[in-house]
Amino acid sequence: MAGRQKTSSILAFVCSWYPLAAADNAGVDRCEYSAEATIVPVDCAGTITAASILKAFARRTDGVLVAVCGRGDCHYSNGSESCGIVIDETHEIMKAAGIDPARLRLDFSSDVAGKRFASMVDGFAEDLAKLNGRGARRTAPKRKPPATKRRPVAKKKTIAKKKPTATKKAAAKKKPTATKKAAAKKKPSAKKKTVPKARGAGKKTSRRK
Amino acid sequence: MLEETIQRTKAYYCLECGICTGSCPVSRHHENFSPRLMVERALLREEGPSLDDREVWSCLTCGTCSARCPSLVDYNEFTRETRVAAREGGWAGVDTHAGTILAFMELQTGAAGKRDLSWIAEGLRTSRKGGVLFYTGCLPYFGIVFRDYGVDAVGMANSTIRLMNAAGVRPVVSSDERCCGHDPYWTGDADTMKTLAKKNLRMIEETGARKVVFACPECYAMFKLVYPRYFGPLGFEVAHVTEFLVPYAAKGKLAFGERERTITYQDPCRLGRYAGVYDAPRELLTAVPGLEIAEMARTRAEALCCGSSAWVSCTRVNKQIQLERLAEAAETGATTLVTGCPKCNIHLACAARDGDGEEKIEIKFVTDVMAEALES
Ligand code: SF4
Ligand code: SF4
Numbered sequence: 001m002a003g004r005q006k007t008s009s010i011l012a013f014v015c016s017w018y019p020l021a022a023a024d025n026a027g028v029d030r031c032e033y034s035a036e037a038t039i040v041p042v043d044c045a046g047t048i049t050a051a052s053i054l055k056a057f058a059r060r061t062d063g064v065l066v067a068v069c070g071r072g073d074c075h076y077s078n079g080s081e082s083c084g085i086v087i088d089e090t091h092e093i094m095k096a097a098g099i100d101p102a103r104l105r106l107d108f109s110s111d112v113a114g115k116r117f118a119s120m121v122d123g124f125a126e127d128l129a130k131l132n133g134r135g136a137r138r139t140a141p142k143r144k145p146p147a148t149k150r151r152p153v154a155k156k157k158t159i160a161k162k163k164p165t166a167t168k169k170a171a172a173k174k175k176p177t178a179t180k181k182a183a184a185k186k187k188p189s190a191k192k193k194t195v196p197k198a199r200g201a202g203k204k205t206s207r208r209k
Numbered sequence: 210m211l212e213e214t215i216q217r218t219k220a221y222y223c224l225e226c227g228i229c230t231g232s233c234p235v236s237r238h239h240e241n242f243s244p245r246l247m248v249e250r251a252l253l254r255e256e257g258p259s260l261d262d263r264e265v266w267s268c269l270t271c272g273t274c275s276a277r278c279p280s281l282v283d284y285n286e287f288t289r290e291t292r293v294a295a296r297e298g299g300w301a302g303v304d305t306h307a308g309t310i311l312a313f314m315e316l317q318t319g320a321a322g323k324r325d326l327s328w329i330a331e332g333l334r335t336s337r338k339g340g341v342l343f344y345t346g347c348l349p350y351f352g353i354v355f356r357d358y359g360v361d362a363v364g365m366a367n368s369t370i371r372l373m374n375a376a377g378v379r380p381v382v383s384s385d386e387r388c389c390g391h392d393p394y395w396t397g398d399a400d401t402m403k404t405l406a407k408k409n410l411r412m413i414e415e416t417g418a419r420k421v422v423f424a425c426p427e428c429y430a431m432f433k434l435v436y437p438r439y440f441g442p443l444g445f446e447v448a449h450v451t452e453f454l455v456p457y458a459a460k461g462k463l464a465f466g467e468r469e470r471t472i473t474y475q476d477p478c479r480l481g482r483y484a485g486v487y488d489a490p491r492e493l494l495t496a497v498p499g500l501e502i503a504e505m506a507r508t509r510a511e512a513l514c515c516g517s518s519a520w521v522s523c524t525r526v527n528k529q530i531q532l533e534r535l536a537e538a539a540e541t542g543a544t545t546l547v548t549g550c551p552k553c554n555i556h557l558a559c560a561a562r563d564g565d566g567e568e569k570i571e572i573k574f575v576t577d578v579m580a581e582a583l584e585s
Contacts, residue, residue, distance in 0.1 A: 049308060050313075051307055051312035054316050055315065096349050097313060098325060099322055
């Protein structure tokens, strides 16, 4: 992947248990992987809704990756399975809307090896680059630059964490990126002027008194 | 903003008679909700229309209050404009179905590509260009989301095409069609509606259609009443599928077989109180020999709303309204509750599924009933 141009934007919802540990290990083990992925940790993949994925596409993300604990390994009870159901439905909706379902990838894995995580993200990035090359690219050109400018990303994500000794859990907690909340707020949404804060944001507050 | 809303909706004419609150299906089950108080507060500006009030999102925009208001206050528009202001202030309602539905509507403002038309059943005839266009609305999407609710929304679209074919019409179904924007519009997001509307108007122009037929009264009401307000007169006619088919049935071009059954009919807010279409669905249904309509206690302009709208706020109150309506339908002795709107069908079927099973009445969309009765 060296020298490959930045071609796609990937929003990666990563469950905070096995997959996030894997993502962290990728940093700990200094595995290079696509800088196109913005990692959004979620408490449990079972909380991911079709709406959060569709909105990412509505706001011109090229691909959405959902990294979930292996089937039967959900830390709660059935998050992996319910996530699978949501993704199936989302794939169908994408197909109906004329968006290639391959732009949404679900990765079930309880493997915490950083290397696997890195190559999985790279694989998706490469497939997306091919999809974009097919003329199906729906991103950048029409964007209003200020409204969609993403936070600047270093070319390679070599997470400079020098504590290979840290346990997975501790590592998971000390994720190199922003805190979960801050990351969630940074979802591509929020910036479109006409939509206030994203629908979800108002929910808490719209409850009166 | 508030001042303009008061002017536009004639809220200043309010007599404080309370007929709106007395008529409101939400107020009946929800003591905190009062359209009269909302208007009063706006007029007195004491508490303002508090935009953070969750009740801003409780109104069904069913139009019952506006239809009865002696001072002709347009409460639906008042609600909508309050929602626009609330949205601008950063508030939003609680989306039903985890926001999926409003999200796929937003998706269609730009990112979506050509719609998949593989749902069209084999043997049905459609075309790409022609004089009559069938606007399918969200039916293909609802088919996915509501499959588990026992509602076949794709089947509704197919039965509409089947009826049109039987009448000798080969409708255009376009893969460039987008959501009509009804739900974003009524939840205070007029910009999304305008983006979608422009795409739809362009799409229709490109197909050369002179007449657009709708299965969903919400799409129909948007084209008939809202689009012209923003984009001027439409260059084509619009018709609900029932209005479109009545002349064919009257001329004998659509022949139906004998079906002994008693049904009752749910007037959708958008088709009835908004667009004023009450007779066409009834005329079409009674074109089936042996089919009789037993009207519910509240019917036509008095009809009770199906209990949920615009995919925002579905609470205990909404469920109670739906169960109330189902009970009313069952009381008529009819075996089937026929709806003129796919969404009424979805919401009522959902309540029937959740209910304790007392309301044993089949719920069906009008074109499904008609297509079943076709003489083949
Ligand atoms: S539009 Fe319907 S739900 Fe809303 S206040 Fe009027 S009667 Fe009540
Ligand atoms: S009534 Fe059922 S289908 Fe309708 S909005 Fe509520 S939960 Fe959804």
